[in-house]
Amino acid sequence: MRIRTLIMAIALLSASALHAEPLAIVVHPSNMAELSGDDLSRLYLGRSRTFPNGDSAIPINLAEGMPARERFDERALSRSSAQLKAYWSKLVFTGKGTPPQEAESHEEVLKLVATNPSIIGYLPASQADDRVRVVMQLD
Amino acid sequence: MKKSLLVTASGLLLMQPLAHANVDISGYASVIGGRVLSGSGVEAFDLPPTFLANYPLVGVYEKEWTFKPDTRFGLQFRANLMDGLSATAQVVARGADDFDARFEWAYLSYDLNDHWTLQAGKKRLPLYYYSDFFDVGYAYLWIRPPADNYTWQIFNYTGVNAMFNYFVGDWDISGNIYTGREDDKENKLLSQFFGSVPVREIWKDIVGGVVNLNRDWLDIRLTYMTYINERYRTIDGIEERVTWGDSLTRRGKFAGISVNMDFGDWLLLSELNRLDLDGSKFDTYMVSAGYRINQFTPYISFADFDSENEKHNTTSLGLRWDFHSNAAFKFQYDDVNDKGVPGWEVAGDSKSVSFGIDLVF
Numbered sequence: 029m030r031i032r033t034l035i036m037a038i039a040l041l042s043a044s045a046l047h048a049e050p051l052a053i054v055v056h057p058s059n060m061a062e063l064s065g066d067d068l069s070r071l072y073l074g075r076s077r078t079f080p081n082g083d084s085a086i087p088i089n090l091a092e093g094m095p096a097r098e099r100f101d102e103r104a105l106s107r108s109s110a111q112l113k114a115y116w117s118k119l120v121f122t123g124k125g126t127p128p129q130e131a132e133s134h135e136e137v138l139k140l141v142a143t144n145p146s147i148i149g150y151l152p153a154s155q156a157d158d159r160v161r162v163v164m165q166l167d
Numbered sequence: 168m169k170k171s172l173l174v175t176a177s178g179l180l181l182m183q184p185l186a187h188a189n190v191d192i193s194g195y196a197s198v199i200g201g202r203v204l205s206g207s208g209v210e211a212f213d214l215p216p217t218f219l220a221n222y223p224l225v226g227v228y229e230k231e232w233t234f235k236p237d238t239r240f241g242l243q244f245r246a247n248l249m250d251g252l253s254a255t256a257q258v259v260a261r262g263a264d265d266f267d268a269r270f271e272w273a274y275l276s277y278d279l280n281d282h283w284t285l286q287a288g289k290k291r292l293p294l295y296y297y298s299d300f301f302d303v304g305y306a307y308l309w310i311r312p313p314a315d316n317y318t319w320q321i322f323n324y325t326g327v328n329a330m331f332n333y334f335v336g337d338w339d340i341s342g343n344i345y346t347g348r349e350d351d352k353e354n355k356l357l358s359q360f361f362g363s364v365p366v367r368e369i370w371k372d373i374v375g376g377v378v379n380l381n382r383d384w385l386d387i388r389l390t391y392m393t394y395i396n397e398r399y400r401t402i403d404g405i406e407e408r409v410t411w412g413d414s415l416t417r418r419g420k421f422a423g424i425s426v427n428m429d430f431g432d433w434l435l436l437s438e439l440n441r442l443d444l445d446g447s448k449f450d451t452y453m454v455s456a457g458y459r460i461n462q463f464t465p466y467i468s469f470a471d472f473d474s475e476n477e478k479h480n481t482t483s484l485g486l487r488w489d490f491h492s493n494a495a496f497k498f499q500y501d502d503v504n505d506k507g508v509p510g511w512e513v514a515g516d517s518k519s520v521s522f523g524i525d526l527v528f
Contacts, residue, residue: 066337075332075339075381077281084281092492110462110489111429117527118306120193121243122299123255123276123286124330124341 050167051100052153054137054160056145059083063163069105071148073115074125079148087128088140088149096134100150103166191245194528197304199237199311199497201521203230207505209515217514218503220311220521222318224263225360228519235262237311237521241302243272251278259302271323286328292321293343293377296388296425296438304525308434308457308487310499313470315481316438316451320356321370324349342378349373357398367406369397370419388425393418396444417445432459434466449474462489476511480504494526 053068055061061079070076071087079085090097092109101109119125131137137149142159149160156162206216218228226236239261246254257272274288291299297312301322304310326347333340348371357366375392396417398409411417423440434457442449450473457466464487471480485499503517 070334070339075341076334077278077332082281109492110495113493113527114306117195117303118300121195121241121257121303121306122291122293123272123274126191126245 050153050165051096051103051150052156052162053104053148053150053164053166054141054156055148055163056141056143057159057161059145059161059163061085061163065104065164068164072100072105072128074119074127084146085148086144086146088137088147089128089130090134090137090149090151091130091132096150096152100166104150189247191247192242193245194240194242195303195305195526196240197238197302197523197525198234199304199521199523200232200234201228201236201310201519201523202232203228204518204520206230206503206517206519207515209505209512211510212512214514216517218501218517218519219360219514220314220501220519221263222314222360223320223322223356224261225355226263227360227514228517228521234523235265237304237523238262239302240266251284252276274328282331282333284330286330287326289323289325290328290345292324292349292373292392293345293375294319294322294390294392294421295423295440296390296427298322303527304497305493305495305527308436308455308464308466309468309483309485310497310521310523313453313455313468313481313483315470315472315479315503316440316453318451318472319442320354320368321349321351324370324373326373337382339381340378341381342376344376346374362400365401366409367399367401369399370394371397375421384428384430386425386427386429388423388427390421390423390425390440392421395419411445414445419444433457434459434464447475449477457487463487464489476508477513478506478508479513480506491526493528494524496522496524498522 061081067080071085077084098109101107101112105112116127131140134151134155137151138159141147141149153165203216203218208214208216216230220226220228220236228236239259241257241259243255243257253276255272255274255276256270258268259271260266260268272290274286274290276284276286278284293299295316297307300306301312301317324347326345328343328345330343331341351368353365354368357368373392373394378389380387396419399406400409408415420443423438425438428435436455437453439452451471453470455466455468457464466485468483472478482502483499485497488496490496499521501519505512505515507513
């Protein structure tokens with residue numbers, strides 16, 4: 029019983045530690061784009077289709093419910109998941125935009141970004157590797 | 168709404184994730200019930216206590232509970248073809264129309280470049296702020312956009328639309344320019360509520376534009392539209408043209424501004440609009456405030472319609488509860504005050520309650 033409690037405590041602690049971890053915004057290593065926070069939110073709110081240098085950009089989200097997604101919604105877009113869903117339903121059903129496509133795992137984000145210079149994604153900073161370039165970090 | 172990457176299906180697609188045609192299906196639904204608690208009705212029209220919650224669709228609550236006036240289902244199909252081309256169709260079934268499902272949107276969309284998109288087909292007329300997503304209850308605060316503002320009998324058009332998206336400094340500037348026409352063979356509002364014979368309502372030579380200015384928590388929208396109105400009435404099987412004085416047509420000019428603020432936990436929404444119909448002025452405005460407390464957003468709202476003869480307003484109190492990641496529960500109380508000059512009342516005074524669920528998928 030004691031051991032189980034301890035394991036649960038550790039699991040909870042590490043889960044909250046992961047939750048607080050910074051997010052890395054990642055692009056293809058050949059993509060030399062510089063991004064501001066506003067540029068990032070424009071891309072993820074469907075208000076811009078290009079990087080600041082004019083190259084086309086394809087934002088990739090993590091799936092709804094993943095901790096890094098919630099964190100990204102709050103930190104990068106300053107909105108709750110419910111507010112974002114309301115925002116996108118307005119655009120989707122009036123033909124003004126479609127939300128970013130979603131990846132189911134951090135590894136999928138890495139793979140997608142590593143294979144297409146237009147794709148931009150995000151994941152917990154510790155998971156970014158040399159297949160991608162970190163263009164920005166969100167604490 | 169939920170989209171998953173097609174690319175997961177095949178590693179080959181990883182190189183060009185958006186280059187394959189696929190069909191997205193998304194949708195929305197609102198199931199709303201309500202009733203009038205008390206009301207004056209309009210004796211001169213033999214109208215019992217009535218709350219006209221939706222003018223164009225004649226969504227009417229009376230003293231018995233009903234789920235028909237505001238309940239609706241929408242299903243959207245979007246075929247994403249290559250290189251910025253897509254085709255979208257939306258089928259809507261409404262309780263107010265006995266759930267008779269109809270294609271209300273059907274259009275092609277083509278991204279000309281990174282800033283401009285061209286669309287052609289059948290779309291919603293984007294007059295007021297909430298006009299083009301009126302059906303998507305999940306996307307706004309109340310049970311329905313204030314009925315006193317959204318009174319016009321025509322809400323679709325067929326034509327072309329050019330949309331744009333730019334940013335200047337900290338401001339996002341987006342909008343659209345559109346032109347087209349609508350020929351409604353038997354207009355519901357004019358035929359069934361404001362009259363008793365079939366009325367064919369035509370809005371032609373429609374030309375309009377919308378500009379949205381966004382910055383952080385501030386959202387400003389300007390709208391303008393002009394059209395020519397032509398109308399026919401069928402009496403004893405014979406269609407006759409309606410005239411206004413010596414004139415066979417009327418010109419309408421619609422202009423409006425909307426200012427919305429989403430600041431911290433506060434939400435302030437406003438709209439001010441005027442329709443000038445051959446010199447007659449029809450003025451509408453709305454102000455709403457909401458305050459977010461976690462998943463709960465209580466709100467108040469006041470909406471007003473003013474013209475020479477028709478005058479009414481509605482005070483509303485309500486609560487939105489985002490109880491699920493795809494759905495919201497809403498409860499609303501509406502107090503309508505009809506001050507129309509005798510003969511020009513709409514539905515009299517009324518106090519009503521309605522509640523229900525909005526969802527998107």
